[in-house]
Amino acid sequence: xxxxxxxxxxxxxxxxxxxxxxxxxxxxxxxxxxxxxxxxxxxxxxxxxxxxxxxxxxxxxxxxxxxxxxxxxxxxxxxxxxxxxxxxxxxxxxxxxxxxxxxxxxxxxxxxxxxxxxxxxxxxxxxxxxxxxxxxxxxxxxxxxxxxxxxxxxxxxxxxxxx
Amino acid sequence: xxxxxxxxxxxxxxxxxxxxxxxxxxxxxxxxxxxxxxxxxxxxxxxxxxxxxxxxxxxxxxxxxxxxxxxxxxxxxxxxxxxxxxxxxxxxxxxxxxxxxxxxxxxxxxxxxxxxxxxxxxxxxxxxxxxxxxxxxxxxxxxxxxxxxxxxxxxxxxxxxxxxxxxxxxxxxxxxxxxxxxxxxxxxxxxxxxxxxxxxxxxxxxxxxxxxxxxxxxxxxxxxxxxxxxxxxxxxxxxxxxxxxxxxxxxxxxxxxxxxxxxxxxxxxxxxxxxxxxxxxxxxxxxxxxxxxxxxxxxxxxxxxxxxxxxxxxxxxxxxxxxxxxxxxxxxxxxxxxxxxxxxxxxxxxxxxxxxxxxxxxxxxxxxxxxxxxxxxxxxxxxxxxxxxxxxxxxxxxxxxxxxxxxxxxxxxxxxxxxxxxxxxxxxxxxxxxxxxxxxxxxxxxxxxxxxxxxxxxxxxxxxxxxxxxxxxxxxxxxxxxxxxxxxxxxxxxxxxxxxxxxxxxxxxxxxxxxxxxxxxxxxxxxxxxxxxxxxxxxxxxxxxxxxxxxxxxxxxxxxxxxxxxxxxxxxxxxxxxxxxxxxxxxxxxxxxxxxxxxxxxxxxxxxxxxxxxxxxxxxxxxxxxxxxxxxxxxxxxxxxxxxxxxxxxxxxxxxxxxxxxxxxxxxxxxxxxxxxxxxxxxxxxxxxxxxxxxxxxxxxxxxxxxxxxxxxxxxxxxxxxxxxxxxxxxxxxxxxxxxxxxxxxxxxxxxxxxxxxxx
Numbered sequence: 024x025x026x027x028x029x030x031x032x033x034x035x036x037x038x039x040x041x042x043x044x045x046x047x048x049x050x051x052x053x054x055x056x057x058x059x060x061x062x063x064x065x066x067x068x069x070x071x072x073x074x075x076x077x078x079x080x081x082x083x084x085x086x087x088x089x090x091x092x093x094x095x096x097x098x099x100x101x102x103x104x105x106x107x108x109x110x111x112x113x114x115x116x117x118x119x120x121x122x123x124x125x126x127x128x129x130x131x132x133x134x135x136x137x138x139x140x141x142x143x144x145x146x147x148x149x150x151x152x153x154x155x156x157x158x159x160x161x162x163x164x165x166x167x168x169x170x171x172x173x174x175x176x177x178x179x180x181x182x183x184x185x186x
Numbered sequence: 187x188x189x190x191x192x193x194x195x196x197x198x199x200x201x202x203x204x205x206x207x208x209x210x211x212x213x214x215x216x217x218x219x220x221x222x223x224x225x226x227x228x229x230x231x232x233x234x235x236x237x238x239x240x241x242x243x244x245x246x247x248x249x250x251x252x253x254x255x256x257x258x259x260x261x262x263x264x265x266x267x268x269x270x271x272x273x274x275x276x277x278x279x280x281x282x283x284x285x286x287x288x289x290x291x292x293x294x295x296x297x298x299x300x301x302x303x304x305x306x307x308x309x310x311x312x313x314x315x316x317x318x319x320x321x322x323x324x325x326x327x328x329x330x331x332x333x334x335x336x337x338x339x340x341x342x343x344x345x346x347x348x349x350x351x352x353x354x355x356x357x358x359x360x361x362x363x364x365x366x367x368x369x370x371x372x373x374x375x376x377x378x379x380x381x382x383x384x385x386x387x388x389x390x391x392x393x394x395x396x397x398x399x400x401x402x403x404x405x406x407x408x409x410x411x412x413x414x415x416x417x418x419x420x421x422x423x424x425x426x427x428x429x430x431x432x433x434x435x436x437x438x439x440x441x442x443x444x445x446x447x448x449x450x451x452x453x454x455x456x457x458x459x460x461x462x463x464x465x466x467x468x469x470x471x472x473x474x475x476x477x478x479x480x481x482x483x484x485x486x487x488x489x490x491x492x493x494x495x496x497x498x499x500x501x502x503x504x505x506x507x508x509x510x511x512x513x514x515x516x517x518x519x520x521x522x523x524x525x526x527x528x529x530x531x532x533x534x535x536x537x538x539x540x541x542x543x544x545x546x547x548x549x550x551x552x553x554x555x556x557x558x559x560x561x562x563x564x565x566x567x568x569x570x571x572x573x574x575x576x577x578x579x580x581x582x583x584x585x586x587x588x589x590x591x592x593x594x595x596x597x598x599x600x601x602x603x604x605x606x607x608x609x610x611x612x613x614x615x616x617x618x619x620x621x622x623x624x625x626x627x628x629x630x631x632x633x634x635x636x637x638x639x640x641x642x643x644x645x646x647x648x649x650x651x652x653x654x655x656x657x658x659x660x661x662x663x664x665x666x667x668x669x670x671x672x673x674x675x676x677x678x679x680x681x682x683x684x685x686x687x688x689x690x691x692x693x694x695x696x697x698x699x700x701x702x703x704x705x706x707x708x709x710x711x712x713x714x715x716x717x718x719x720x721x722x723x724x725x726x727x728x729x730x731x732x733x734x735x736x737x738x739x740x741x742x743x744x745x746x747x748x749x750x751x752x753x754x755x756x757x758x759x760x761x762x763x764x765x766x767x768x769x770x771x772x773x774x775x776x777x778x779x780x781x782x783x784x785x786x787x788x789x790x791x792x793x794x795x796x797x798x799x800x801x802x803x804x805x806x807x808x809x810x811x812x813x814x815x816x817x818x819x820x821x822x823x824x825x826x827x828x829x830x831x832x833x834x835x836x837x838x839x840x841x842x843x844x845x846x847x848x849x850x851x852x853x854x855x856x857x858x859x860x861x862x863x864x865x866x867x868x869x870x871x872x873x874x875x876x877x878x879x880x881x882x883x884x885x886x887x888x889x890x891x892x893x894x895x896x897x898x899x900x901x902x903x904x905x906x907x908x909x910x911x912x913x914x915x916x917x918x919x920x921x922x923x924x925x926x927x928x929x930x931x932x933x934x935x936x937x938x939x940x941x942x943x944x945x946x
Contacts, residue, residue, distance in 0.1 A: 076764040077654055081704035081747055088756060088764040093412045094860050095756055097744040125744050182746055 045142040047164070051135035051171060052118055055107040060164070060171045061118070061179075063137050067126060068119040072098065084182050086130055091119060096126040104129075104179065107157060122180050129179075138171070140164050145173075194235055196290050196397070198280075201228045203463045205277055209270055210466040216258075216265035226255045232280065244283050245292050257309050267474065272308055274467070276301065363511065400493070403453055410443075410450050411739040417443045418760030436592040449933045454494070458536045458545070459487030461500040465507050469532065472511045479529040480515050482507070489536040491543055495637055499545070502610040506547045506633055507532060509607075514551030514631055524628060542661070548632040554625040556582050563588070583625055587611045615771050620720065621664075624931035644740055646767065647716070648759070650732040651697075652704025655765050656729075657738055657757060658716065662770040664724070666732060667715040677713065677728065686715050686726050687889075693717065696777045697728040698768075701752060720770050725777035727768075736760060740767060750773065803909055805885040806868070809857035813885065813914040815907075820919045822871045824884055826864040843869070843876055850878040851922055853902065857882070872923045878920060 049060030050069075068091060075087035075098055086100040096119055102108065117128040145162045152160070161173040205228050212221045233248035239494050251273060257263035279301055288296040417440055423899040424432050462484060469482045491499075515521075515530030515893055533547040556579050563569050563585045574582065586607045614621050619637035638644060638661050646657040667688065669677045677684055677695065684695040695715060707713075707728065715726040738757040743766075747753070751772030759765055802818035825843075832841050832850065839859065850859075850867065857880060859865060867878040888909060902925075904916040 074763055076766070078747060078753075078766060079652075079654060079704055080750055080752065084745060088766075090758050090762050090764050093415055093758065095741055095744075095758060097746055123745075127744070127746070180746065 047140045047142065047145070047173070049140065049164075049171065049173065050118060050140050051138055052116070052131040053133045053135065054101045054105060054130070054131050056168070057105075057107070058135065058169050058171045059101075059131075060138065060173050061120060061129075061176050062173075065120045065176045066118060067121050068117075068128075069134055070117050070119070070128075071114060072117050072128075072130070082182050089117065089128065091117075091126065091128070094126055096128045098128050098130050099180070099182075100130050102130075104182075105159070106153075120176050120180075122176065127180050139165065140166065141172070148172075191239065191287075191291070193397075194239060195284055198232055198235070198284060201232060202277055202281055202284075204228060206274070206467040207463055209273060209277075209731075210470045213265065213267065213270045213470070219259070222255070222259050226252065226259050226822050228256055229424075239731070241287070241293050243296065243298055244280060244287070245278060246302060247279055247283070247298050250302040250309070251280075253309040259312075263309070263311065266507045269308055270305060271474065274471075276305060324399050325761055330683060382389065398453075403450070403493075406450050407454065413443050414447055414739065415758050415760070415762075419762050422761050439626060451492075452490070454492050455490035456493055456496050457488045458491050458496065459484070461491075461496050461503055462487060462534060465504065465534070468504065468508060469511050473856045476512075478515055478517050480511050480512070481529050483531055483533045485534070486536040489538060491536075491637075495543075498613055499619075499635070499637065502613045502635075503534075503545070503547070506607075506612055507534065509551040510547060510551065510631065514549040514553075518554050521551075524552075543637050543639070543898065545635040546632060547635075548630060548631040553627040553629055553631055554583050554586065555627070559583060559585050564879060583623060586623075587621075615720070645735055646738045646757075647735050648765070649714070649716070649729045650731040650733070651696075651702065652699045654702075654704060655733075655763070656698070657728070657736070657759075657765050657767045659754065659767065659770060662718045662720050663716050664719045665717045667710065667713050667717060667726070669728070670712045673872065675715070677709075677715070684728065688726075691724075693724060693726045693779050695726040696729050696773055699728070699730070701773065701776060718770055718774065720774035723774055723777075725774055727773060738765075738767070802887060802889055804868070804887050805909065805914065806866075806881045807883045807885060808853040808879075808881040810854070813909070813912055813915050814853065814881075815866065815909050815914045816879075816917045816919055818887060820870055822869045822876065825867045825869050825878070827867060829860050829862050829865050832859060839880075841867075841878060843878070846876060848876040848878050849926055850880050851926060852880050853917065854900065870919055870923070872926070877923065877926050879919075 025135045048063045050063045050066045051060045072089050077087045084104045086098040089096050115130045116134045119128040148157045148160045161175045164171040208225050229252045263791040320679040370790035510532045518528040526899050531550050533548040560574050568588050622634045645660045667675050671674045686693045714729050714732050717726050742755050753766050754769035755767045803815040804818045805815050840847045866881050902921040904918045
């Protein structure tokens with residue numbers, strides 16, 4: 024599964040005309056009003072967190088830990104990770120992704136549909152985009168009246184590198 | 187790789203490990219034909235299998251080795267150390283070939299002619315000059331045996347697990363055959379026990395064990411852990427339910443789960459003897475090389491340990507035995523001169539005790555040289571001269587656990603390669619264990635290792651600090667102290683460091699709230715102190731509440747959270763909540779650091795020579811308006827005597843005190859005795875001789891931490907300190923005792939003087 028998604032990433036990175044006919048399937052979600060997408064192949068689960076156990080002294084991006092069907096999953100606060108306005112007190116939804124056998128879950132405001140986008144809809148991130156976002160982004164997709172920022176899960180979870 | 191070949195490699199490596207051990211045993215007792223038979227059979231099997239698999243090089247080497255062994259067996263060839271060394275070399279060579287075979291999948295090119303020639307020459311009875319077996323190579327090659335993917339699991343255990351699972355598998359029909367596995371399982375058990383009694387791997391044991399991939403067992407263990415957690419959750423739900431409908435089946439599930447857990451846990455267990463297997467060989471090679479005579483005594487080799495733990499302690503154990511053999515045990519001449527038997531003994535002992543495994547490594551060698559350790563510590567900049575001077579012998583010996591410390595003057599092939607006891611300690615502490623050491627000059631050194639039985643499931647205390655719950659492994663918790671705001675023990679602070687007075691000892695404390703930045707400490711409410719012991723270091727952790735103890739499954743934290751020294755992992759509790767597991771080692775390092783930062787200001791040994799930093803002090807004034815203090819412990823009693831009772835003998839003031847003459851001393855030259863009324867005295871005692879220190883006024887008795895701020899301005903003072911908020915001179919009683927000793931009444935003079943005093 025990971026192998027497939029990696030292939031997809033490469034296809035996107037290629038960005039040339041040969042990437043145009045690749046279909047991208049994204050699980051979409053909103054964080055602070057912005058639409059994001061991660062490759063659906065990386066998504067393991069979507070759930071509403073019950074209790075999030077804090078991890079004192081942990082990285083700011085780590086909201087805590089949850090018990091997802093007997094597995095301990097690290098909750099990444101996407102508001103913090105993407106340097107967006109602080110989350111409202113609402114609960115949010117968790118999008119669990121897999122990274123080298125470890126599970127992480129992205130705490131987002133709401134989850135949207137799974138969308139199927141043609142490679143031709145992809146645009147390189149605009150140069151004016153905040154560099155921290157540009158680093159995490161795999162491209163921007165035109166989607167009806169909205170723009171979807173595709174996220175690179177591996178880089179998204181590489182919190183240490185950022186620091 | 188070819189599966190057949192793979193299996194051959196694993197099996198042969200195991201056989202070779204057994205061969206090593208057996209040969210060394212055989213060398214010691216060459217009359218035991220049973221051992222020889224065993225050795226011969228093992229070599230023969232290797233040869234046979236090689237032939238079968240088409241491995242001509244291996245076959246020819248094994249064949250030549252077998253020839254020599256055959257001559258031993260038939261009594262045609264005497265068993266000499268040289269001959270055994272040659273066989274060991276042959277085994278090493280086979281190992282080398284196996285390693286290359288494992289890497290390349292086929293036999294490497296090469297010429298075994300010289301070795302085979304030597305073996306054949308030995309077999310035909312010609313004298314051969316034998317270089318010693320390359321011990322280092324043997325170790326390097328021996329290592330892969332233990333890194334194999336699979337290890338044997340006793341069939342009985344598998345049968346047990348299968349049995350526990352049996353009722354769960356609904357599809358399995360209850361047939362008359364079900365009763366049959368029972369007697370069948372009984373037989374291997376007896377065989378296994380017999381094998382254990384013999385303290386050797388009998389070939390029969392192979393029949394009672396099968397090879398299981400480690401991953402399978404690890405996976406099984408994870409699944410069991412999940413079942414345990416789910417069971418706990420179900421139990422909790424049941425407790426909150428009104429209905430009893432699930433009670434009975436749940437109990438049954440609970441029971442089976444426990445058995446299953448037990449079974450799988452035991453499946454992971456391996457006798458500690460596995461980790462010892464190569465030690466006899468190492469010690470033997472070392473003896474041959476150094477001319478020492480060492481007996482390696484093994485006890486409790488059948489003590490079972492979790493596989494993971496075994497892996498972790500294998501290298502430390504090897505290192506320690508090597509150390510004992512190389513540095514501990516002296517050469518025969520030195521031993522004889524010291525009046526000890528020429529043959530030194532290294533004792534290796536393991537036993538179970540209360541959920542822990544204790545491993546003792548003791549030698550009867552020269553013991554650690556405290557002076558050399560001092561010099562070395564100084565030379566390596568581990569401590570300053572003053573620090574070392576203030577240390578007790580035992581503290582000095584602890585230096586060997588410091589990184590980069592090795593007392594070996596001479597680097598031999600077996601030890602002194604820079605990997606020291608610090609690595610040993612780190613490895614042991616990493617698995618939640620502890621190591622202690624005791625050494626007596628000329629008598630030997632003993633190491634005691636304490637490790638938890640299994641790594642996967644530990645008993646932990648659930649506690650709370652700053653509204654968050656944490657788990658703390660119980661192995662390091664010595665006791666729990668309630669520190670109340672009004673009652674119970676009191677948490678005190680020295681500067682900003684919290685301490686607890688616990689049975690005359692001062693315990694450094696760390697507050698979990700502060701450490702984990704969970705907000706300020708709530709000083710005015712009841713708190714708890716968990717007294718911890720990590721290694722030889724004791725400290726306390728302040729927490730808000732302590733709940734109960736729970737069996738938890740330690741899971742590693744996500745990579746994103748690693749690097750925090752205070753967490754050992756995380757887990758899911760019975761109620762389904764996720765909780766962080768604290769690392770006693772990390773917290774102890776913090777407490778130790780905080781502690782040693784204060785050390786510079788503390789007078790550890792103070793007047794009474796006690797290892798305390800807080801003491802009861804008596805405050806008084808004498809010969810000046812400033813406050814003076816003396817350790818209360820040093821004082822026998824406080825007396826007030828009538829001024830008229832003070833007499834003069836030979837220019838000295840004395841007083842009759844309990845049928846003895848007690849000399850009186852002034853604190854300084856400015857002091858005067860009272861003319862009339864009562865004269866306060868502090869009476870202290872030196873070897874039964876009372877001694878009076880004249881004071882002007884006794885002010886108070888306080889409990890205080892002593893932190894000397896200023897150096898002494900005159901003789902008889904230790905220095906100045908802040909006591910109860912006031913600058914105070916600390917009086918050195920020892921100075922007065924020594925001063926008095928010079929002027930003291932000698933024993934033989936006492937009757938005359940005493941009599942004179944009475945008449946005067």
